[in-house]
Amino acid sequence: MTLTAIQQRKVEENMGLVHQVIKDKVHGYNQWGFYTYDDLFQIGCVGLCKAAATDKGGTFSTYAYRLIWHEICDALIQSTKRYSDEITADVTPYKKVETENGEFLSGLRIDLFQTLSSARREAPPSTAKGIDAMVMMSQGYTSSEIGERMGASAKLVCAWVSKARKFLKERPETEAIAVYRS
Incomplete structure (x- = not known):
């Protein structure tokens, strides 16, 4: 995904939002599956970039917060499915x-x-x-x-x-x- 200079600046200004989403939504180390905090931060940054690329105006932080959380949720769900498949295949x-x-x-x-x-x-x-x-x-x-x-x-x-x-x-x-x- 290629971002314009304006979109890149918007991402840089809102990096703290990714930390806030992880702090608010992801509780306990056991929920993270295969991911470390840094992994979740990178996944959240992908969501932030998607928000910047598709922003149509309005309150950016509200829109970006949802996209960041959805990106992290998708990753956690996928890791849970992968872990479940590995457990059943292990026997x-x-x-x-x-x-x-x-x-x-x-x-x-x-x-x-x-x-x-x-x-x-x-x-x-x-x-x-x-x-x-x-x-x-x-x-x-x-x-x-x-x-x-x-x-x-x-x-x-x-x-x-x-x-x-x-x-x-x-x-x-x-x-x-x-x-x-x-």
Whole structure:
């Protein structure tokens, strides 16, 4: 978008309006999704530029305030949808592995059980639910079935599992179990 000199001056004079919109409308760090304050400021500046480019007269700050907020809202909504899609795509089905080497498999099961039990005791409640859901998935249950048993939606189960995976990846004892996979 190319702005004229007058439009550019209008944008420069109203940069504080972007800060004001973020201060007034975006509350709490948890609502921002993937965005930092600087990201939201840049997104708001795009809205301010659009306002300057399409201004037809009248009270500019009122018009620009709405366009800035709409631009930020659109970005937050899109990031929420993207995050939701990533959570549902993150859950892969777990299947039982059949092998001729029964000892190896039972040793692996013992290690997994001990590791998961230890991790579950130290995990926050939602992460512990995710570990329980992972165990149920390994037994062949779907997210919907697990959700019915745990009194939650399938998407919430997927979110728990995603959180549990991240929690387990950070634990040193899971590295030892990863050796069994290769």
